[in-house]
Amino acid sequence: MKLSGRLIDAFLALEETRHFGLAAQRCHVSPSALSQSISRLEAQLGMRLFDRDTRNVFLTPEGEMFLLGANRIAAEIRSTLEEVSDRLQKKAGRVGMAAPPSMASNWLPERMALFKSRFPSIELKLYDVVSDQCLDLIRQGQADIAINAQPGNAFEVDSKILFNEPMFLICHSSHALACRSWVSLRELKKQPYIHTIRSGSVWQHVQTFLGPAGVVDTGLEVSQLSTLGGLVAQGFGLSIVPQFALALCMRNGVAAVPIKDKKAVRPIYLIKRKNHSLSAAAQSFYDQLMLEAIDSKNL
Amino acid sequence: MKLSGRLIDAFLALEETRHFGLAAQRCHVSPSALSQSISRLEAQLGMRLFDRDTRNVFLTPEGEMFLLGANRIAAEIRSTLEEVSDRLQKKAGRVGMAAPPSMASNWLPERMALFKSRFPSIELKLYDVVSDQCLDLIRQGQADIAINAQPGNAFEVDSKILFNEPMFLICHSSHALACRSWVSLRELKKQPYIHTIRSGSVWQHVQTFLGPAGVVDTGLEVSQLSTLGGLVAQGFGLSIVPQFALALCMRNGVAAVPIKDKKAVRPIYLIKRKNHSLSAAAQSFYDQLMLEAIDSKNL
DNA sequence: GTCAATTACGTTCTCCGTAAGGATG
DNA sequence: CATCCTTACGGAGAACGTAATTGAC
Numbered sequence: 001m002k003l004s005g006r007l008i009d010a011f012l013a014l015e016e017t018r019h020f021g022l023a024a025q026r027c028h029v030s031p032s033a034l035s036q037s038i039s040r041l042e043a044q045l046g047m048r049l050f051d052r053d054t055r056n057v058f059l060t061p062e063g064e065m066f067l068l069g070a071n072r073i074a075a076e077i078r079s080t081l082e083e084v085s086d087r088l089q090k091k092a093g094r095v096g097m098a099a100p101p102s103m104a105s106n107w108l109p110e111r112m113a114l115f116k117s118r119f120p121s122i123e124l125k126l127y128d129v130v131s132d133q134c135l136d137l138i139r140q141g142q143a144d145i146a147i148n149a150q151p152g153n154a155f156e157v158d159s160k161i162l163f164n165e166p167m168f169l170i171c172h173s174s175h176a177l178a179c180r181s182w183v184s185l186r187e188l189k190k191q192p193y194i195h196t197i198r199s200g201s202v203w204q205h206v207q208t209f210l211g212p213a214g215v216v217d218t219g220l221e222v223s224q225l226s227t228l229g230g231l232v233a234q235g236f237g238l239s240i241v242p243q244f245a246l247a248l249c250m251r252n253g254v255a256a257v258p259i260k261d262k263k264a265v266r267p268i269y270l271i272k273r274k275n276h277s278l279s280a281a282a283q284s285f286y287d288q289l290m291l292e293a294i295d296s297k298n299l
Numbered sequence: 300m301k302l303s304g305r306l307i308d309a310f311l312a313l314e315e316t317r318h319f320g321l322a323a324q325r326c327h328v329s330p331s332a333l334s335q336s337i338s339r340l341e342a343q344l345g346m347r348l349f350d351r352d353t354r355n356v357f358l359t360p361e362g363e364m365f366l367l368g369a370n371r372i373a374a375e376i377r378s379t380l381e382e383v384s385d386r387l388q389k390k391a392g393r394v395g396m397a398a399p400p401s402m403a404s405n406w407l408p409e410r411m412a413l414f415k416s417r418f419p420s421i422e423l424k425l426y427d428v429v430s431d432q433c434l435d436l437i438r439q440g441q442a443d444i445a446i447n448a449q450p451g452n453a454f455e456v457d458s459k460i461l462f463n464e465p466m467f468l469i470c471h472s473s474h475a476l477a478c479r480s481w482v483s484l485r486e487l488k489k490q491p492y493i494h495t496i497r498s499g500s501v502w503q504h505v506q507t508f509l510g511p512a513g514v515v516d517t518g519l520e521v522s523q524l525s526t527l528g529g530l531v532a533q534g535f536g537l538s539i540v541p542q543f544a545l546a547l548c549m550r551n552g553v554a555a556v557p558i559k560d561k562k563a564v565r566p567i568y569l570i571k572r573k574n575h576s577l578s579a580a581a582q583s584f585y586d587q588l589m590l591e592a593i594d595s596k597n598l
Numbered sequence: 599g600t601c602a603a604t605t606a607c608g609t610t611c612t613c614c615g616t617a618a619g620g621a622t623g
Numbered sequence: 624c625a626t627c628c629t630t631a632c633g634g635a636g637a638a639c640g641t642a643a644t645t646g647a648c
Contacts, residue, residue: 005304031627031628040612069383073376329641330603334604353645353648354647356603
């Protein structure tokens with residue numbers, strides 16, 4: 001037993017107009033087609049829905065009962081189709097983003113604001129979690145897209161480089177390098193270095209180019225960038241942090257200097273779940289970010 | 300944009316099984332057909348609902364959203380189809396009956412009880428109103444069927460004779476005719492007669508055969524049969540009432556005697572609205588009553 | 599290499615429109 | 624007799640199945 005939306009529409013049109021000609025017009029079919037549709041509907045339900053002759057059309061008691069159900073069905077179809085339409089027109093939707101605190105506090109909000117101005121009705125959700133958790137949220141499907149310095153497992157997630165984030169030296173403002181407009185890695189030789197934790201994304205990238213610099217290990221290893229700022233301000237040593245993490249450790253007594261070295265960058269990835277489509281809303285945000293990345297490369 | 304029940308079913312089947320082969324089996328179609336159905340659905344909605352390759356099938360974010368709507372639609376279709384089915388199997392429904400007090404109190408309840416035993420779930424509604432109102436309720440569609448001594452306007456209602464109700468003489472129990480097993484109309488000559496109101500159905504039928512009897516008018520004209528009983532019991536005179544009205548005026552001091560005369564009957568009609576189908580439930584009760592009428596004629 | 603989804607293609611069936619038929623007022 | 628619902632019939636398009644193709648593991 002099959003109930004198509006067409007038949008429901010035909011029924012409701014005839015119920016409202018009580019006239020085959022008008023109802024057919026409303027359904028954009030011929031009176032004959034509408035008559036056949038009503039007949040089919042009645043045959044499938046096994047009951048007569050309309051009492052009709054050439055002059056009058058009105059519902060049978062069964063028709064009145066069916067009217068209630070038909071209205072409910074039509075209402076659900078309408079509302080579902082509207083939801084679909086809203087999604088397509090990006091009037092509705094939700095984008096779940098995951099990003100480490102550095103990107104979540106400095107870089108991402110500007111892009112979110114732009115997106116929000118383009119699609120005001122789309123809900124934006126931001127998970128500011130540490131690097132590894134960003135990837136977990138993507139794998140679990142809780143976040144649609146992630147911004148991360150680690151690309152993650154290529155079998156599980158899909159990562160594209162957005163840009164290379166330059167690294168900065170931070171040191172006490174009274175330090176000899178503090179007033180320089182840039183420093184090279186070699187200039188850090190024998191300087192007391194404060195490490196970030198080995199499990200953090202910063203440590204992993206800094207390792208790739210810090211070796212030749214020949215810094216001195218202070219034995220300090222912090223997990224929070226704000227702690228790093230505090231230690232540097234008190235003269236415990238210096239450290240290297242990515243550009244967008246600067247704001248988290250800057251304070252009175254701390255100076256930041258760009259590091260001039262091709263290796264002193266870390267790639268920032270735009271990440272989504274592999275083999276999973278993004279929602280229309282998430283895809284839009286994804287496209288916006290990728291477009292910006294391409295544009296900036298061309299400049 | 301058309302959403303057929305078939306497509307909803309295909310979507311839900313695939314969502315539950317997450318396997319084209321199994322879902323196709325559940326829908327009684329080939330895997331190919333199901334694949335095409337899903338593709339059509341996606342094309343019509345303008346969004347991809349499933350991420351799939353040859354090994355995995357799962358919902359996209361849009362698919363999850365659509366799932367909610369699809370479930371609502373499917374639920375409404377199911378419940379509506381169940382209501383239809385219940386009606387067809389006479390597990391549900393309602394019969395509105397109109398009958399004058401005499402039929403509503405004596406004859407009809409037995410038939411209602413039989414019907415109720417056959418279809419316990421059908422709701423029976425009885426309007427015990429005077430003859431004219433019975434016809435009004437039918438015309439207005441408030442009652443499905445009526446039992447009435449008047450057939451009503453043949454252009455508005457459809458009346459069929461159920462049976463002929465015999466008329467009875469009622470007189471004081473000390474009256475000479477009281478102990479007879481039957482009386483003829485001629486024996487009422489010069490007897491003091493108490494009339495029922497001229498607008499009532501009883502009066503109208505009694506008039507058709509009372510003329511030749513030559514009764515004496517007492518000047519009394521009552522509207523309630525119980526009043527008639529009271530007057531007869533007090534010896535004010537005698538009267539003629541239909542069989543099923545007897546119970547309403549019988550009491551101590553009142554005797555009833557059948558009248559032996561072909562004309563001393565009144566037809567009882569089974570009435571429904573003209574050009575209007577009865578509900579399945581009402582039709583069943585209608586059929587039951589008509590069948591009984593035909594059976595009793597054949598005996 | 600195997601299993602599963604998809605595509606290609608021919609068939610069947612549904613659905614619609616035109617036109618004739620029939621009922622009602 | 625005029626209106627309007629219905630039936631008859633033919634054609635267009637949808638939907639399905641079989642079989643070949645593609646893709647993933």
